[in-house]
Amino acid sequence: MLKIEEHSALLLIDIQDTKEPDHFSNMYKTEEQKKRREFYHENAKKVTDYFRKLGNIPIIHVIELHRDDLVDFGRELDGSEGVHCLEKDSIFWKPCAPIEGEYVIPKRRYSAFFGTDLEILLRGLKVEHLYICGGMTDICVHYTTVDAHQRNYHVHVFKEACGTHSPVEVAQAALDNIEYFQSGSIISVNDLDA
Amino acid sequence: MKIPEHSALLVIDLQAGEDTDGIPLMEGSTTFENAPKIIKFFRDHNLPVIQVRELHRADMSDFGRELDGTEGVHCLEGTVHEQFNPLTAPVESDYTFYKRRYSAFLYTELDLLLRCKGITTLFLIGGLTDVCVRFTAVDAHQNDYHFKVVTDCVTGSSREAHEFALLNMKYLQRDSHVTTQEILEAEV
Numbered sequence: 001m002l003k004i005e006e007h008s009a010l011l012l013i014d015i016q017d018t019k020e021p022d023h024f025s026n027m028y029k030t031e032e033q034k035k036r037r038e039f040y041h042e043n044a045k046k047v048t049d050y051f052r053k054l055g056n057i058p059i060i061h062v063i064e065l066h067r068d069d070l071v072d073f074g075r076e077l078d079g080s081e082g083v084h085c086l087e088k089d090s091i092f093w094k095p096c097a098p099i100e101g102e103y104v105i106p107k108r109r110y111s112a113f114f115g116t117d118l119e120i121l122l123r124g125l126k127v128e129h130l131y132i133c134g135g136m137t138d139i140c141v142h143y144t145t146v147d148a149h150q151r152n153y154h155v156h157v158f159k160e161a162c163g164t165h166s167p168v169e170v171a172q173a174a175l176d177n178i179e180y181f182q183s184g185s186i187i188s189v190n191d192l193d194a
Numbered sequence: 195m196k197i198p199e200h201s202a203l204l205v206i207d208l209q210a211g212e213d214t215d216g217i218p219l220m221e222g223s224t225t226f227e228n229a230p231k232i233i234k235f236f237r238d239h240n241l242p243v244i245q246v247r248e249l250h251r252a253d254m255s256d257f258g259r260e261l262d263g264t265e266g267v268h269c270l271e272g273t274v275h276e277q278f279n280p281l282t283a284p285v286e287s288d289y290t291f292y293k294r295r296y297s298a299f300l301y302t303e304l305d306l307l308l309r310c311k312g313i314t315t316l317f318l319i320g321g322l323t324d325v326c327v328r329f330t331a332v333d334a335h336q337n338d339y340h341f342k343v344v345t346d347c348v349t350g351s352s353r354e355a356h357e358f359a360l361l362n363m364k365y366l367q368r369d370s371h372v373t374t375q376e377i378l379e380a381e382v
Contacts, residue, residue, distance in 0.1 A: 074338040079366045109336040138362060143332050150295040150329075152258040166365070173358035177324055180351065181263040181296075 002191040005129040005154070009058040009122065010051045013112060013134030013141050015044050016063050016085070017093045026082055027165040037135075040163030043189045044133040045095045047161050050192045051131070052099075058125050059102040062112040064140065065090055072108045110140045113147040122153070129154045136164035138174040145178050145185075155182055160189045195372065196381040198315045198340065202242040202308070203232065206298060206320030206327055209247050209269065210277040216266030217322065220356055223349035228374040229282045229319050232347060239382045242311060243288040246298045248326070249276055256294045264351070296326045299333035308339065315340040317377070323350035324359035335366045342372045 028037045051057050064085040066072055077083065091097075098104050107116050122130075130153050134141050141162050145155050157178055164171045179186050208229060209215070236243045248269040250256055261267065269275050277283075284290050293302050308316070316334050318327055318341055327348050334341045343363050350356025363370050 075335050075340065075367060078340070079364070079368050110332070111336065114336050139365070143329075143336075146296065146329055149259050150297065150300055154259065154262075170358065170361065173355070174362075177355065177359075179263070180355070181265075181325070182259060183263050 001193050002187060004051075004054065004057065004131070005156075007126055007128040008131060009060055009125060009127040009129075010047070010131045010133070011060050011062065011112065011144070012044060012048065012096060013062045013132065013144055014064050014085075014136070015041060015061075015093045015096045015134050017091050018089045019091055020089055027084070029165070033165050036163050037165075040133075040135065040161055041093055041095070043158065043161035046189055047131070047133050047158050047192065048096045058127065059098075060105060060118070060121065061092065061096075061098045061102060062105045062107055062116075062118070062134070062140075062144075063090065063092060064108070065106045066108065074109070076109075111143040111147045112140070113144065113151065119151065127153070129156060132157045133161035135162065136166065137162040137171040138164050138166050142174040142178065146181065149181055155185045156187050157185055158189050159186050195376045195379070197239075197241065197377075200313050201315040201317060202244055202311065202313045203236040203317045203319065204298065204304075204330070205229065205233065205243065205245040205282060206318060206330060207246065207248050207269075207322075208279045208282045208320050209275050210279050211273075211275040215275045216268040218264060218351045219321075220350045220353045222353070224346050224374075225319065225321065225349045226279070226281050228344070228347040232317075232319055232344060232374060232377055233282055235378055236317075237285070237287065241382070242313065243284070244304070244307065245278060245282075245284045245288050245290045246302070246304070247276070247278055247290075247292050248294070249292040250294065258295070260295075297329040297333045298326070299330065299337065305337060313339075315342065317341075317372070318343045319347040321349040322356075323348040324355040325351065328359040328363060331363050331370070332366065340370075341367060342370055344374055344377065345371050346374050 028034050065087050068088050112118050148155050252272045331341045
């Protein structure tokens with residue numbers, strides 16, 4: 001059973017959807033990839049419900065948004081990803097969407113710390129431990145987690161509640177790297193009591 | 195290959211000492227064989243060479259969470275490990291700075307230096323592929339720089355972690371892999 005540390009927050013990274021149905025299909029192309037997306041979303045929902053029930057832990061929702069005129073993509077289109085997360089098309093995935101009393105942080109880059117007020121919020125909330133779910137495991141989750149680590153936060157990553165369209169072994173390599181820099185930081189949804 | 199205009203070489207954490215200083219290292223690294231050649235190439239063509247080293251205070255006050263994982267105490271000030279490696283040590287025309295964290299951008303003057311010099315492409319060599327090199331590449335990328343990682347002049351914590359980190363960098367920028375040979379034969 002998992003003990004949630006004092007001075008904790010739950011950070012949900014890019015658990016989002018598109019207004020137009022199926023726009024994520026340019027990343028999650030195959031049935032297998034779509035199933036993996038559903039699987040991690042369902043697990044993120046479990047974690048969110050668990051923390052909401054606890055009631056006393058801040059919940060922070062991060063959403064990636066890019067301006068519709070593409071001005072803020074920087075180098076993000078120089079690699080594997082196409083145009084993504086346009087403001088006109090982006091919404092939270094409904095089952096985990098923020099409710100009253102929860103915090104929302106929009107971001108333009110992979111790391112939720114980059115060019116955002118996340119750190120100001122964490123300091124205000126006196127947070128020392130971040131419980132993390134979201135996507136994509138090998139990019140935004142990985143880089144947000146290392147930025148938290150480099151800023152002295154303890155990190156706890158729910159492995160089943162993180163997902164990616166990348167191959168399974170690539171996702172595992174990202175989790176292994178997180179475990180490399182903080183031992184014991186990869187945790188399981190199954191350790192939450194019912 | 196042509197070296198893009200406004201390029202600089204960033205040498206990451208090639209520091210002194212006979213032992214591995216609390217850091218796991220993969221077998222078969224060619225970093226110290228290739229790094230002097232690449233550094234010489236950049237200097238010979240009057241392209242900026244920037245060298246960063248990781249330093250931690252002797253009283254260990256600045257480690258943050260860095261000792262909560264696989265790495266032991268490393269890069270302490272006052273030990274041989276604080277120095278640049280003699281095989282690749284900076285000369286007067288190189289720029290040098292230090293860092294306390296994995297990313298060479300975090301809490302350092304690197305971004306300011308690059309802006310002042312008008313640099314838009316960073317060539318990366320050094321270690322570790324899966325830690326300081328990768329997270330420096332990620333921050334370069336997020337700061338809108340082009341980066342090129344010299345795949346046979348970076349060393350990972352293990353061969354597997356090294357390969358996955360290279361793959362991860364290619365995911366970010368599809369043309370980011372170069373080899374020592376390609377640089378030495380490049381047009382400037």
